[in-house]
Amino acid sequence: MNSKxxxxxxxxxxxxxxxxxxxxxxxxxxxxxxxxxxxxxxxxVPGLENALTGLSTGxxxxxxxxxxxxxxxxxxxxxxxxxxxxxPPDVDIQPGMQFSANINGQAVPFTVxxxxxxxxxxxxxxxxxGVTLHFRVQILSIRESTAQEQEHGHVHPEGISH
Ligand code: ZN
Numbered sequence: 254m255n256s257k258x259x260x261x262x263x264x265x266x267x268x269x270x271x272x273x274x275x276x277x278x279x280x281x282x283x284x285x286x287x288x289x290x291x292x293x294x295x296x297x298v299p300g301l302e303n304a305l306t307g308l309s310t311g312x313x314x315x316x317x318x319x320x321x322x323x324x325x326x327x328x329x330x331x332x333x334x335x336x337x338x339x340x341p342p343d344v345d346i347q348p349g350m351q352f353s354a355n356i357n358g359q360a361v362p363f364t365v366x367x368x369x370x371x372x373x374x375x376x377x378x379x380x381x382x383g384v385t386l387h388f389r390v391q392i393l394s395i396r397e398s399t400a401q402e403q404e405h406g407h408v409h410p411e412g413i414s415h
Contacts, residue, residue, distance in 0.1 A: 257395050259308050261293030264408050266394035267305075272387045279381070287393050294406040298323045301388055308392050316388045324381040331361070331377035337370070346373055 259265055266287040271280040282288035290296040292305065300322025308314060320326045340346050350365040354377065367374040402409050409415070 257309065257397075259292050259305050259392070259395055262398050262403055263292040264394075264396045264398045264402065265290055265292050265305065265392065267390050267392050269388055269390045272389075274385050274387070276387075279384075279386075284391075284393070289408045289410075291398055291402055291406065291408050294403075296407060298386065300386070301390075305390065305392070310392050310395055312392045314388075314390050314392075316386075316390065318386040318388065320383050320385065323386045324379040324384065327378050327383035331356075331363075332366075332374070333377075334372050334374050337368070337373055340373065 257263070266289050268282050268284045268287055269280075270278060272278050292302065295302070298318055300318030301316055303322075304314065304316040304318075337346070346365055346368050348365055348367055352363055352365075353360045354363050354375075355361075356377065361377045363375045363377045364380070365373060366376050399409065401414060
């Protein structure tokens, strides 16, 4: 551990708590199981990544990230109702199921929100689209990335190369 500040190419270990506007917890990484990421490579949402630049080990920061700097705004067109017949008849379609659909040549993950007799409501928005993200972050470690990590654009757990 050193006193280096977070910059592009830093491997950052941190604990965090993520809440929505209502104060409900959405996600967390505890001190005992830190989250590691490679800074400056878009591995985390831009609003959080930008706010962490320059921090050093031990720093605690609260960051509010608006949807456009987080998981994006809700796209109404990605909420749609489709015929039950467009799914394979032998698959039991249930709310919460996820599947991939081809939208303009891109694979978009969709979640089934509701099923009635012959119609299925699906949503292709990220579950956190439209949500302002309230992070409380503590920086636990900072190290320089290896050349291979920078080449791959992600963190390799200690001693592992692939
Ligand atoms: Zn890799």
